[in-house]
Amino acid sequence: MCFSITSQVSDEDELLPHKLQAALVQILEERSEILSHEQSDTQGDIPLNSLVSEAFVQFFVEMVGHYSLHMNVTEKGERVFQREPFRKSHASRSVRHFLQFFMETQMFAGFIQDRELRKNAVKGLFxxxxxxxxxxxxxxxxxGMNKILRSLGSRMKFLQKR
Incomplete structure (x- = not known):
């Protein structure tokens, strides 16, 4: 199975922090090694889609997993997201730059809207x-970025031990 990342818009290098981009590419490129290691264990194997999903879930956790710290409840009981404090709270300047653009996407708007409307919903993987x-x-x-990279690496090691 061949894997490659292509640039169609060519602004990826300007938006996605370089260290995070490199960490994601490395994890995805090492999937063959991780999968072959798992298949040699008697405990079973991890499907490729689980490995890729886990890499991206962890990436988004590192980027926006702190959103709940910036959800306030109004006097009417409505949950409201505090956008600027959320963006500024990340220690990495390159991640703050990425969040500035990412927070304008429909994907992020839908994510936050879903969190604002939830009361006590069942918690998913994210x-x-x-x-x-x-x-x-x-x-x-x-x-900072070093913590993000360590965390991504730790999550992949956790998958290897499963």
Missing amino acids: EIRALEYLESIPDSEPT
Whole structure:
């Protein structure tokens, strides 16, 4: 199976932080090694789609998993997202730059609208991973690119051990 990432719009290098882009590409390129390692174990194997999904879920957790810290409840009981404090709260300047553009997309608008309308809905994979992410960050620890890369690598190692 051949895998390649192509640039159709050619603004990807300007929007996506280089370190995150490199981490995603590396994880996706190493999928063959991870999958072959898993298939040699007697515990079973991880389907390719699970590996790729986990890589992207973890990527989005690292980028926007802190959204819940910026959801306020109004006097009427409505949940309202605080956009600028959310964007500015990320320690990495390149991630803040990415979020500036990403927050204008329909994908992000739908994501936030869904979170604003939820009351006590069942938590999906993203919410579970985001909660784990928030619990793993001590209050005093900065959340820079190195932490993001370490976390992506740790998640992939976790998948190898499954």
